[in-house]
Amino acid sequence: MSSAATEHPPILRSYASAALDRLAGWFFALPPERSAYTLRPLTIPLPDGVSLAADLYWPDGALPQPLGLVLVQGCYGRAAPFSFTVRVLAARGYAVLFVSTRGTFGSGGGLDPGRSEKADAQEVVRWMRQQSWYPGQFATAGASYLSYTQWALLHDPPEDCIASAIIAGPHDYARHHWGTGSFRMDRITWSDALVRQEDAAATRLYSAVSQAIFGASDIDNVLMGLPVAERVKEHFGDEAPWLPKAMSAPDVCDPYWAPTRHQMALDKATAPILLVSGWYDPFAAQTLEQYVRLRERGCSAALTVGPWTHVQAAGLKCMPDMIRFLDEHVARTAADGEMHRGRAARIFVTGAEEWREMSAWPPATTSHELYLHGDKSLTTERPPVDAAPSSFTYDPADPTPTIGGVQLSNGGRVDDSIYASRTDLLVFTGSLVEEEIEVLGKPAIRLAHSSDIPFVDLWIRLSEVNTAGVSHNICDAFQALDPERDPSAPVQLTLQDCAHVFRRGTRIRLIIAGGSFPLFARNLGTEGNRTVGSEMRAARHTIQHMAGSTKLVLPVAADGGDPTGAS
Template sequence: MTGQPVKRSFAGASLDYLGARYVGAGPEACSYTTQAIEIPMTDGVKLAADYYAPELPDNQKSAGLIMIQCCYGRGSGISFINARIFAARGYQALFVSTRGTYGSEGTFDPGSNEQSDSQDIVAWMRQQPWYPGSFATLGASYLGYSQWALLHDPPADCVAAVIPVGPHDQAWHAWGTGSFRLDRASWSDLMSKCDEEKGSFLSRLANIPGLSFLRSSELEEAVAGLPLEASLQKYFGDKAPWLFEYLKHPNVDDDYWTPRRHHIALQRANIPILLISGWYDTFTTQTMHQFKHLRGRGVNVNLVVGPWTHVQGSGLYSMPEILDFLSEHVAKTEDARSNREVGVPHARQARIFITGSQEWRSMPTWPPDTRPKTLYLQENNGIGPGPPVLDTSPASFVFDPLNPTPSIGGNQMSSGGRVDDSAYAKRSDVLAFTSEPLSEDLEILGIPSVRLIHTSDPPFADLFIRLSEVDTHGVSHNITEIYQVLDPSRDTSKPLNLDLQDCAHRFRVGTRMRLIVAGGSFPMYARSLGTDEDRLRSDKTTPQKHTITIAGGVSQLVLPTTSAV
């Protein structure tokens, strides 16, 4: 069933105008109409969609067609950033609700149907009288995942893609560290209520106090309960069945994850792609992997990374780049707005925000050429350029699963970001190795790494490592981090090598570096219980004593510094 085209209302035009000013989109080119549509899938399911058509003179063609797949509804807030803003600038837009959400038939099973459904949508588009012969894709987060699912088998008429903060591999996010990522529970809570609650996804999200990691005190209690799986089952009941499938499949190579992993898209995609991320996004590692892989294949890929969280990186602060990219690769016009403050992406270029110096910088690729600078863990929780003497005592702490080290900022889904994490240095279950004030600026661009001689008793343990900066007032702020479940059978006489997440930061004169080492980050990750039992299905816990050998400089922090430093 297809509805009649509806002209934009005065209220809609006012919202579009105010929203465009907020995101820096520049002036509109036209008004538009919206038409409700049902799109048939090959299995008989019908997906609900809205088709946006720009109102243009008879002799003027549209700037191109943009296809968006979304599981968060098609209300005014989310349709503005994904469809209406482009329709008002001459683009057609097809905004489709994911199977099982917001009017679309079928059952929502995250990641399992996007590959086939997206191909069906494309086949249906080609039969429509308004189809211009080619299209681009767009959308952030899960909408970006849907694009990677389509690019698993790239259609010949797909000419470009805009993918902000979008993962290509659901298994990597859920289980890539070896521990379950607990934001899957809060996200599942939101998605399980998409049909029973009034209002759009964005309006419901806005009602969560402070956009906190957990939706409610009840969910907070469920995540804290042991055994974890049973506690979550009591909270969810028969809702969000996919969450419990996630819990059943901790092996990322399990067949369950195969349709939810799209690494092959990185091998097959050969169209211009704009990737957008934030240093504090929950999917930063995947976006950086996407860029490096595509760049290595010679694909025309652009990268923009700002000082953003997941929500901020979804397009709110990068709309000028998105419009310029579409203008160049979809509309193929010459009116790129090159005088934008943050600049215009060009082929195979990275546009990177350097924290610390608070500046944007363009570079031909990422990471740039750097040279390693090795710092050594010192006695008395210091860190510096010279290795300590051979009789330096080891450093240790105890992680208690019943009082786990808290998650503070960082790459969390909604409550992360750059924060004051000074509290870590005051905790007895954290080691905070801090340098002396720097005598000159030190800039790092790329992936810092740590090399530790580390043991734990018992051997069933995790490590959370963070690099932070302590300012001249003694306040610490996070830069980059890593979480990893340790192999209990590893040879602890050999160094444990861990790469942190990509970062770009300039430590200013007078600031200090701080390396934070802990045994957990909760509720970001399911905590280690310290036993050989399943951390999801056991309520038995044992405190874990972590010991790091410092003597002789065997435990190190290696920084990727610029050649100018």
């Protein structure tokens, strides 16, 4: 094993690292280790004069040669906790090239998240092919941003890339920022963490002192302030220059976003792909889109969706899946009874609280319609033609709060009962479920909706009220409505995918609001880019019920559809 770009001799795995590796393997029920490993720091030169810092992990001892080579590229550094995945793979016989993306942790150039990964990844692969240790083919792996870098590479997939394990990550950066018509505010908190990540100890101390004295962190004040764009500039100064640019480009088709959109990868990728996400992962919608598109093209695509947040899905919970996948498609050591996936989708069904193997997602379903009534009930009966409407007022000065759901942090399945006591939204609750209702796929809602001003958003949540009367979230939808829409036409929205069983004695709940803050930048009720405005106007929303004009449609398991088996 040699390379002209080697800067240091190999570093043997320490006893402390070995202990941590084995503890992680035990805790997450991973296959046993196959080898020890060494780490060799490298520098990868790029044609534009920038060099990327990398570490090459190499199995050592028990194996005559590595089972395969895995490329991992990310922006969060190469130490723990982000090295855990790499170390787990190296201890199970895989060589791993772990690269820090441009502008991070020893890699040269300026950091501009999402924009250079496509070109840089191709150059990393060209360099890798020239090394004496290169085995002639490789796989990719990684979670979150380390998944985005894989899609950037697969925009023009190398022929020698034979498999990809893509965990909880997007392929379209623009849609994540502005796909709903409102700016995702977690891009601000994420950017704040990104620019301070290489001085983590000082950042933690600063944040703790600030919160203790002022009751809120600086970044919380940025999110609450108006105009948001000005508060961002004041907070970051010359740091995070990408953020003002992203906030000033609300059109996802703006040329600014072109380098960050990798839909083409879904149409070009041919090697086997493992996709993993969680029902409360903000990237779950794109993960499921990736799976459907790859399956439509006949690609070998396996899907795992757990009851996880982003952090849980991106952590070591997915490692048993990843190792089996790589053993089958890269090392080709899996015996017939140890193949990664007998069927294509492994889905956790909430409510039933069980894993199910499915041949595809979504499975066959039929429609179950529930109508919204003026008394805030939710039933299978249509309201009369003279049914009175329901209304609520959304005030951007006191925005409806985000509670749980698909946040980058602080998300997940939570008690959202507090929504029922708020007056700035509508809550519709069904009667006790008498026979189990199994929802598999995307719920949809048709709203006979109007507002007294054209600049409004809608946030929809499907929840379950359990037998103790406590409400918990299942899935959401958010959309900024077109101010030039036809007010007489119903609003049709699709919620995020879910797999949930409403058991006997529970109740179905639907929540309708005019915002979800601070997850999404609040609609100020005025024209123009909401991130640069400061004037606010409250909006009155009205929902018509007459003759069943507003309804919720649940995709329920079809009789004789995809057979499933609990595991």
